[in-house]
Amino acid sequence: MQVDSVAAIPLSFPLEDGRAFGHARGVMDTRSAMLVRVETTTGEVGYGEALAPPQTTATAVEEVLAPMVEGASPYEVETLTERTHQEAYNLGGGPILQSAVSAVDIALWDLIGKATGEPIYRLLGGQQTEAVTPYASTMYITEWGEDPAEPIERAVEEGFTAAKLKIGRSVEDDVERVATARELLGDDAHLMVDYNGNYRLKQAIQSANALEPYDLTWIEEPVPPEDYTGLRKLTDRVDVPVATGESHFGRFDYKRLIADHGVDIIQPDLGRAGGFSESRFLAKWATTENVAVYPHVWNGAVGVAAALQFAASLPSYPHNENVPEPLLFEFDRSQNPLRDELLDAPLDPTGGSLAVPQGPGLGVSVNEDAVERFRTE
Numbered sequence: 001m002q003v004d005s006v007a008a009i010p011l012s013f014p015l016e017d018g019r020a021f022g023h024a025r026g027v028m029d030t031r032s033a034m035l036v037r038v039e040t041t042t043g044e045v046g047y048g049e050a051l052a053p054p055q056t057t058a059t060a061v062e063e064v065l066a067p068m069v070e071g072a073s074p075y076e077v078e079t080l081t082e083r084t085h086q087e088a089y090n091l092g093g094g095p096i097l098q099s100a101v102s103a104v105d106i107a108l109w110d111l112i113g114k115a116t117g118e119p120i121y122r123l124l125g126g127q128q129t130e131a132v133t134p135y136a137s138t139m140y141i142t143e144w145g146e147d148p149a150e151p152i153e154r155a156v157e158e159g160f161t162a163a164k165l166k167i168g169r170s171v172e173d174d175v176e177r178v179a180t181a182r183e184l185l186g187d188d189a190h191l192m193v194d195y196n197g198n199y200r201l202k203q204a205i206q207s208a209n210a211l212e213p214y215d216l217t218w219i220e221e222p223v224p225p226e227d228y229t230g231l232r233k234l235t236d237r238v239d240v241p242v243a244t245g246e247s248h249f250g251r252f253d254y255k256r257l258i259a260d261h262g263v264d265i266i267q268p269d270l271g272r273a274g275g276f277s278e279s280r281f282l283a284k285w286a287t288t289e290n291v292a293v294y295p296h297v298w299n300g301a302v303g304v305a306a307a308l309q310f311a312a313s314l315p316s317y318p319h320n321e322n323v324p325e326p327l328l329f330e331f332d333r334s335q336n337p338l339r340d341e342l343l344d345a346p347l348d349p350t351g352g353s354l355a356v357p358q359g360p361g362l363g364v365s366v367n368e369d370a371v372e373r374f375r376t377e
């Protein structure tokens with residue numbers, strides 16, 4: 001099996017006027033993704049996706065990665081990251097190149113899965129996993145001033161038993177939003193909050209202390225992702241688990257998060273951290289420091305499918321079946337047709353459970369007509 005072609009496909013969807021939304025550090029008016037479609041000389045097709053600026057990342061795929069991968073076997077996927085580190089030394093690397101590597105890596109694993117007839121999570125060493133517990137990523141900061149109760153009421157109606165909210169504008173506002181969500185979700189629900197890195201260390205400590213009565217499962221990016229010292233101090237100072245990772249791009253970024261337990265939870269995004277190969281490495285490494293792993297998932301359909309395979313592969317260390325712990329899986333509830341319309345059979349997170357596709361590779365079928373509808377040049 002040999003790779004014949006690597007195509008980068010930038011996708012975007014502009015939101016309607018007045019429907020921009022986001023988090024404490026700003027709102028966005030466009031959804032986007034960069035797909036990679038890899039085809040072998042025998043006509044097998046694999047897909048991958050990066051969560052990154054689509055056109056710039058597509059250029060990185062075409063200019064740097066396609067020449068490395070075309071003519072190679074998909075089984076050489078594990079060497080791709082190493083080779084790009086070498087290339088980065090000569091040319092410069094960084095988040096865009098790592099995101100491009102992520103998309104190509106996912107597509108090559110999809111091909112390996114299809115060639116062997118196995119879902120990727122099994123190839124990564126995961127035990128049989130039928131389903132994960134999806135959590136609604138919701139209660140965004142919206143341009144249209146949505147009542148914060150509304151998205152939580154919707155999530156409850158849809159059967160979600162866990163949710164993550166956007167906070168981080170002031171401690172007072174944090175408490176108000178979390179109190180609203182806890183009341184609507186009930187005491188048993190897993191509830192998480194996301195500051196998107198908007199606080200300084202002392203504000204983050206004040207907020208975490210003020211939210212103590214609401215029994216949060218984790219607090220996410222309380223300080224900026226590059227504030228490694230702040231993350232480490234916060235992890236030492238507060239009881240609630242501290243999570244970070246969506247803005248970290250591969251092992252050299254993760255080094256200070258994992259080493260010496262710099263945070264309690266890492267959250268690699270498959271479309272940024274380096275795909276399956278690098279994220280598996282990070283997960284095993286995190287395990288050695290007793291740091292938990294919950295993937296960040298804010299991608300289009302291919303990226304969600306990749307994250308689901310990765311989540312299903314994760315080791316449960318140090319717990320066993322005597323300590324039941326739900327495999328919490330992020331599912332964004334904001335508007336994104338790149339997530340909802342690109343698959344022949346969309347993934348359905350409602351009802352409190354999300355099935356892990358058991359078919360070969362990513363286990364999903366990409367609708368190529370839909371891809372063309374959202375292609376941007």
Ligand SMILES: [Mg+2]
Nearest residue numbers: 194220221246
């Ligand atoms: Mg986040």
